[in-house]
Amino acid sequence: MREALDDRLAARLASLRVQHDWSLDDLAARTGVSRSTLSRLERGEISPTASLLGKLCTAYGWTMSRLLADVEAAPPPVVRAGDQSVWRDDASGFTRRVVSPPHAGLRGEMIEGQLDPGADIAYDAPPVPGLEQHVWVLAGALRLTDGDTTHELGTGDCLRFRLWGPTRFRNTGAGPARYAVVIVLP
Numbered sequence: 001m002r003e004a005l006d007d008r009l010a011a012r013l014a015s016l017r018v019q020h021d022w023s024l025d026d027l028a029a030r031t032g033v034s035r036s037t038l039s040r041l042e043r044g045e046i047s048p049t050a051s052l053l054g055k056l057c058t059a060y061g062w063t064m065s066r067l068l069a070d071v072e073a074a075p076p077p078v079v080r081a082g083d084q085s086v087w088r089d090d091a092s093g094f095t096r097r098v099v100s101p102p103h104a105g106l107r108g109e110m111i112e113g114q115l116d117p118g119a120d121i122a123y124d125a126p127p128v129p130g131l132e133q134h135v136w137v138l139a140g141a142l143r144l145t146d147g148d149t150t151h152e153l154g155t156g157d158c159l160r161f162r163l164w165g166p167t168r169f170r171n172t173g174a175g176p177a178r179y180a181v182v183i184v185l186p
Contacts, residue, residue: 031056051092055123096113
C-alpha cells in the first residue's frame with residue numbers, strides 16, 4: 001500500500017510542476033533541491049523526506065495534508081482510526097497520521113505527529129503564509145521554533161500561532177514525542 005501511495009505522490013508532484021509550467025531547473029531554483037533529486041522523486045525512484053515535501057509544498061502553496069489527501073481517495077465524514085493515512089519518514093524519525101484530512105469547503109484539518117527521540121524536522125517556509133496552527137503535545141517533550149521564537153513544550157501544553165516563516169520541530173525528550181496539529185487555512 002505504501003508503494004502505491006509513493007507512486008501516486010510521485011505522479012502528482014510531476015503533474016503539479018507541469019501545471020505551473022516549471023521545468024525541473026525552475027523547481028530546483030525555487031526549492032533549493034537538486035534537479036536530479038526532483039527528477040528521481042517524480043519518477044518514483046526515491047521516497048520524499050518530510051523536509052523535501054515541506055519545500056515542495058511551499059513552492060506550490062499547498063499544505064502537506066492537502067498534497068497527501070490529493071493522492072488518496074476522497075475522505076469520508078468519519079475517519080476511523082484504522083483507516084487514517086500514516087506516512088513515515090524513516091530517515092528523520094518522523095511519523096505523520098492524517099486524523100482529519102482536508103476536505104473541499106472546510107478550512108481546518110488535524111494531523112498527529114510523532115518524532116523519535118532526537119528527531120529534528122525543519123521547514124524553511126510555510127506552505128501557505130499566515131496558516132494558523134495549534135500544536136498540542138500529547139506525550140513527551142517538544143522544542144518548537146517559530147521564526148526566531150523557541151517554545152519548550154511538554155505533555156498537555158498547547159501552542160497556537162500563525163505561520164509566517166521557518167519552523168522547526170525537535171524531540172528533546174528521552175522517549176517519542178506525540179503531538180496533534182490543528183491547521184486552519186487563512
